Amino acid sequence: MSMDATRHAGLPVDHGDAEAEMDASRDLFGFWVFLMSDAVIFALLFATYGVMLPATAGGPTPASEYKIGPTFLETLVLLTSSLTFGMATVALKHAAQRRALLAWMAVTLALGLLFLGLELHDFADMAAHGAVPARSGFLSAFFGLVPLHGLHVLAGCLWILVMMAQLLIFGPDPRVRINIQRLGLFWHFLDIIWIAIFSTVYLPGLIR
Amino acid sequence: MSAPDAAKRRAIRTYLIGYGAALLLTGAAFAAVHWPVVGPRASFALILALALVQIIVQFRCFLHIRLNRTSRDDLQLILFSALIVALMVGGTLVILFNLRGRMM
Numbered sequence: 001m002s003m004d005a006t007r008h009a010g011l012p013v014d015h016g017d018a019e020a021e022m023d024a025s026r027d028l029f030g031f032w033v034f035l036m037s038d039a040v041i042f043a044l045l046f047a048t049y050g051v052m053l054p055a056t057a058g059g060p061t062p063a064s065e066y067k068i069g070p071t072f073l074e075t076l077v078l079l080t081s082s083l084t085f086g087m088a089t090v091a092l093k094h095a096a097q098r099r100a101l102l103a104w105m106a107v108t109l110a111l112g113l114l115f116l117g118l119e120l121h122d123f124a125d126m127a128a129h130g131a132v133p134a135r136s137g138f139l140s141a142f143f144g145l146v147p148l149h150g151l152h153v154l155a156g157c158l159w160i161l162v163m164m165a166q167l168l169i170f171g172p173d174p175r176v177r178i179n180i181q182r183l184g185l186f187w188h189f190l191d192i193i194w195i196a197i198f199s200t201v202y203l204p205g206l207i208r
Numbered sequence: 209m210s211a212p213d214a215a216k217r218r219a220i221r222t223y224l225i226g227y228g229a230a231l232l233l234t235g236a237a238f239a240a241v242h243w244p245v246v247g248p249r250a251s252f253a254l255i256l257a258l259a260l261v262q263i264i265v266q267f268r269c270f271l272h273i274r275l276n277r278t279s280r281d282d283l284q285l286i287l288f289s290a291l292i293v294a295l296m297v298g299g300t301l302v303i304l305f306n307l308r309g310r311m312m
């Protein structure tokens with residue numbers, strides 16, 4: 001990171017020192033509040049899903065609609081994207097050049113888009129069997145919960161694009177840096193939500 | 209020059225450990241469903257336990273939430289949110305399952 005970019009207001013220059021870390025953690029705390037309120041929304045949708053699970057109205061059931069292969073693939077893609085964003089964070093904090101940071105963000109973006117593509121393919125498959133949100137309470141709850149996570153991933157992808165553009169235009173100045181850190185928290189948080197989704201939605205539906 | 213390099217290596221190692229652990233726990237959960245060895249109830253409990261461990265691992269390795277240092281405020285916020293979530297989800301499930309039981 002070039003030093004002149006970080007000289008004006010905002011975060012102090014040295015990433016290593018304690019004061020800088022205190023400032024960064026204060027700037028990130030507000031974003032944690034947002035993430036946790038988002039977690040509450042997801043938690044209530046999980047509760048709704050749990051309650052609606054038996055309400056299949058004679059239509060498609062979890063066992064008939066979920067497939068373990070594509071779900072596993074989606075999970076691997078999202079987990080790997082979390083690692084690549086971690087590498088972007090390392091590049092942001094420790095590497096000297098911008099290229100590594102942009103490259104890792106681009107890889108993360110590609111994995112995010114791949115995840116969305118796989119998920120959309122799954123939904124299209126379900127819709128082809130008549131498993132649409134209006135079919136039963138179970139499917140309404142499913143399509144309330146899982147695509148909301150997908151929308152978050154889409155928002156995260158757009159955010160990565162915006163941050164890459166800002167990085168190219170403004171360089172790694174303090175505001176860009178803190179926003180990339182917030183984006184990192186958001187991205188890792190989506191990974192955690194997905195763990196909850198495959199562990200409480202997909203896998204229990206597939207237990208024989 | 210060597211001190212920042214060591215910090216960078218340590219950061220990368222943390223992410224790689226987190227990724228490895230996440231892959232292992234995810235693989236175990238999917239394997240428990242694909243090749244069932246225990247009953248459905250035990251499988252379900254196993255999946256939930258693996259998910260809980262994985263969430264803790266991800267908070268530790270990817271989100272850098274620790275029990276010491278500066279992340280204390282974040283940790284308190286997360287624990288408080290976890291309490292709220294547990295109360296709301298647990299309460300919803302208890303009330304509505306009880307209601308369904310009585311309606312049957």
